[in-house]
Amino acid sequence: MTSRDFIVQLQGYGLTTAEISYYMPDHPRLxxxxxxxxxxxxxxxxxxxxxxxxWRREIEAALHSVRVAHNHLIAPAEWRAVDGVITIN
Known part of the structure; x- marks a missing residue:
């Protein structure tokens, strides 16, 4: 059985990491x-x-900023052409 994570990666999804900075209304300086x-x-x-x-609708914490990193885990393999022939005996 194929995992759901693998299937969504084949559909073009990549791993997204979000760093969310927020503060609570009763401690706006923290x-x-x-x-x-x-x-x-x-x-x-x-x-x-x-x-x-x-988050905005249901959580009392106010968003300050969001940093996002994204990477496709499944991608075409990197290759480079080699000019020459290698003979192995």
Missing amino acids: IQLFVWQTYDVAPQFPVLRDFLDH
């Missing part, structure tokens, strides 16, 4: 960090946008 990872599609990031919309 910025806290929350790191979140999921598979998402760059550059639109629909899954991350849904998560941040949920």
